[in-house]
Amino acid sequence: MEDTVSIRAAYERFPIAIKGTFLLRGADGLPHQVRIGAARVRGFAAEGTREIGVEPMVLEVAPTQETFVPFEISTVDLPSGWYRLECDAVVDGTATVVRPGDPFASAWPRGSVRRGTVTIGQKTAGVAWETLECLGDSVRIGFAADVAPAVKLEVDGSPHPTVDVGFDDEAGRGSVLAYPVLRSHERLRIDVRGEAPVDVMLP
Numbered sequence: 001m002e003d004t005v006s007i008r009a010a011y012e013r014f015p016i017a018i019k020g021t022f023l024l025r026g027a028d029g030l031p032h033q034v035r036i037g038a039a040r041v042r043g044f045a046a047e048g049t050r051e052i053g054v055e056p057m058v059l060e061v062a063p064t065q066e067t068f069v070p071f072e073i074s075t076v077d078l079p080s081g082w083y084r085l086e087c088d089a090v091v092d093g094t095a096t097v098v099r100p101g102d103p104f105a106s107a108w109p110r111g112s113v114r115r116g117t118v119t120i121g122q123k124t125a126g127v128a129w130e131t132l133e134c135l136g137d138s139v140r141i142g143f144a145a146d147v148a149p150a151v152k153l154e155v156d157g158s159p160h161p162t163v164d165v166g167f168d169d170e171a172g173r174g175s176v177l178a179y180p181v182l183r184s185h186e187r188l189r190i191d192v193r194g195e196a197p198v199d200v201m202l203p
Contacts, residue, residue: 005032005061005091009101011071016145018073022054022087022100026063034059036069039086043102045161045179047081054087080136082163082179103163103177105137113137113180116203124195132188132200134181138163140192141176151176154189 006027010021022039027031036059039052052071061067082105087098113136118127120141127149130142139160145147148167153160153176160178167174181188181202190198 004028004030005034005089007034007087007089007098007100009085011101012075012103016074016076018047018075018104019051020035020071020101020168022069022071024059024067024069025065026061029063030113031063032061032092034061034092035090036123037090039071039085039087041073041078041083042086042164043079044084046081047079049086050078052085055150075106080106080108082106082161106178107137110136112182114183114185114202118200120198120200122198124192124198126195127192128199129190132202134203138180139176139178139188141178143175144173146172148174149192151192153178155181155185156187160188 004027006025008023009020010023011018024034036054036057039054040049041052042049043105052073054069059067059144082103084099084100084103087100089098110114114134116134118132120132122129126145128144130144134142148165151162151165153162163177165174166178185202188200188202190200
């Protein structure tokens with residue numbers, strides 16, 4: 001679908017809402033008909049989904065200019081977690097689900113999560129694990145490798161949700177973005193398929 005129509009999302013955070021727009025443009029130099037249906041935010045873990053107030057509409061999307069579909073998400077009672085946007089679209093009669101834009105977090109209560117940085121300094125066969133940074137809305141793990149690893153995390157023996165693994169092929173460096181760890185947590189395990197797990201004591 002990206003070969004025919006590009007659907008992106010841009011948004012801004014406000015104290016009680018997220019306001020933004022879906023940006024549609026023909027990607028192959030031709031006009032296309034796009035039907036926008038339901039849109040929602042979906043949690044990466046157990047937060048579920050919340051519908052976004054986007055009216056169903058049929059658009060004629062040109063290759064020379066962007067078509068805007070505005071949206072707004074109330075964050076007043078959005079549970080703590082990481083979310084991504086989803087939009088149901090029908091492009092020239094073909095149905096698809098688009099997930100445009102970067103993930104965003106709904107904050108955890110102040111004081112409920114661990115903060116601090118740990119130097120990991122451990123190397124497995126394919127990955128050199130460098131640092132673990134505990135932030136108010138996430139855990140970020142820096143690493144160096146030849147290729148992006150398939151990572152699973154555990155905290156105190158239970159699976160821990162991962163949001164994204166970013167990797168720069170040219171630099172051979174990347175980072176794992178995951179849910180924050182709570183003050184009650186003590187140990188994080190990094191598991192890469194085919195390699196020995198790495199255990200890190202939390203700060």
